Amino acid sequence: MSSPASTRKFDEKREAIIHAASVLINEVGVQATTLAEVARAIGLNATSVTYYFPRKEQLVVAVYDETLTLMEEIAQAALDQPDPAARLRHFIASQIALRKRIRAGERGLTTALSEIRTLEPESYDTLMAHYLRVVGVVRRFFGEWSGNAQRALFSARAHILLEAMMWWPVWSLRYSVRDFDRIEERLFDVLASGLPSERGRFAPQDLGGDWRTGEGEEGGQNEAFLRAATVMINRLGYRGASVNRIAESLNVTKGSFYHHHQAKDDLVLACFQQSYDRLSAVQMAGLGLGGDYWTRIASVMRELVDLQFFDATPLLRTTALQALEADHKEDVVTRSNRLARRFAGMLIDGIADGSVRPIDPLIAGQVIMSTVNSAYDAHHWAERFEDRDAATRTYLRVLSEGMLADPR
Template sequence: MNTSPAQTTKFADKREALIASASGLLNERGIRGTTLSAVAEGVGLIKNSVTYYFRRKEDLAAACYLRSIDLYNRLTDEAMAQAGMPARLGALLRAHAQVLAAVEQGLHAPVTRFHDLRALRGEHMAPVYAAYEDMFRRLRRLLNDEATADRSAANARTHIVLGVVNAQRVWLLRHEPERFGAVADSMLGLLLRGVMASGARWQAEGCELRWQLGSADLSPSAAFLRTATQLINEQGYRGASVNRIAERLNMTKGGFYYHNETKDDLVACCFDETFAIVRQALAQAEQEQVSGWERLSAVLRALVLFQITPDGSPLLQWSAVPTLPDAAERSRIRQALGRIGERLASLVVGGMVDGSIRPLDPMQAAQLAMVGINAAAELQRFVPGTTPQAAVELYVRPLLMGLE
């Protein structure tokens, strides 16, 4: 029997409504915390009705991610019509800000963020990852004028901008929706020109050479923290199962529970360890008798290098926060992140006072710094074989001094 146009339209409309409902839930709870029942409730259906459109939760999650990728590709392609990298990047950030403003005003469906993308499993991994990598390449073309023909430099710059785009909603929510476009222009200025005042100068290394980050703890507890952090960064909260953590440490599942009450407790400890390391860097920077610019750049160099040197360890990516199952724990972690942002902003204000950092929104500069610290955990993925010296030159320098 043939399907009428009305039936086809009704099916498509309901499918779009399910994707919109699921997108909001994925942003709040991640894949693990999103259920088909909750998605169905959001559109006035029962759970069994959802399976007519999406057989499994993973099918729906993949559709949400692909929808977001399609949106970013469209915005990037439209921005490519502008002449020159600065104009193209500005067009992209403003267009994305307009979409996010429409979401806040209830005029556009939620846009699925990519913080839990690594939790996808099975048949959906390959097509969604391939689409994400294509999105990365499109963004690289948008940024890649002749001056950035070097592939490693182009990848590092693209990684910075993609981190900003992924985090754009977070820092825009400090403002009213009608101000989103103006705030996007302000972030564009930061990305293009950096934070350094005209009289300051760039250094590839500085006071951070005297600092000690982390600890030499070789206990089983420390090993669990490092391994769990690596796995969550690689595979998401859901993918970093107890079995996988134990297997990487060459122990049994029973051995895991001998040292840890639950996986959730271990993840909370991973966040605490990450924050402790960031606070170490901030505390040591605050004691240095140097300019605010030198303090800020030293913090960025120290925390990026800590994550990519052989003796270092990745910091747990803050994008994992929404995937935590406990609401109180999510609130605690977000409060800690907010305090770290305030301390970074304080370094920026100090630099503005002493004239080493140009006048700008200090909280926005702090958020850019946090994006850079967070995204450094994936730097080796996007810029394979990165050495510490290359990371400073190709990643930290443009992050602080701008892409122009």
């Protein structure tokens, strides 16, 4: 039997390996993280690391499981608060505090979960079960539901809240830590009470445009590659969407792929470009509408979420960012921030015409971006609705009325 001292030493070394791997995965992604690099980061040789984790996948699973455990602890602590408002406030405050600790120099505290889909099915299923436990805790922030409609609404609130907090580390880089307390208050305000000055108002107009995939639309081979790659990356992550799988899904050879794209990163960047071009086109169509600016914003959000739920070519999830090289990642985030700033500009105009509450438009723009982006992961949730418009409206109630509105 191991002595307490030897057990403690084992646990400490194992924890150090997990933290080092977490840092590397955040910086370079799962594929570029090797056992040798992890060992080098903490002054060990690779053989020492394999004593604790014989295979890299086991280490990656341990890294993700630790992050999910932290998320569950944060969510459970928030659930222990006395009412929905206190729970929401506590959850947001805990996420802001975590980012403060990371800015202060603590490393390995949490890992971006964007590449969970790339793991083997058994590992993926185990981690997703853990994530769904977290979702279950967050869904209970809003009380007990009285039927399927309320449960669906609370599920949408939980999904959007979690995605907003997972997107926060990306856009937080644009702010000083001295601004974090203010951001905490403004973020709570946006999520708690929504965007329009007339709470719950949501009367979007139809937008014309060529950003949808038509019935039976084929397009050229490059268009087919972009469509197949976007869907596959959204479903399986960057590593899971191999060139072979993409080519096989189209019944073409790998040679056809390389005729259009020099490498898979080029394809991912092209998918981001196409997605952001479509998002931008929808925004511009919304700006061209008549009426107040909340109507224009609501119209844009409804169209984009409907694309994510039901179109054959959804927008590419930002989860693909994690595996890109640093310079490519920076380019994609820059474009995303520009689109978020366009939403912010529309919100400013809405505040000016009185249709939008006086909220922080920069923060609200990022919340809109994460809400739209993450809608793809809720498409199975949306498919359970008999009326697709009801699915979109229920999902966007988080922004039209806020998370603390009466669910009835």
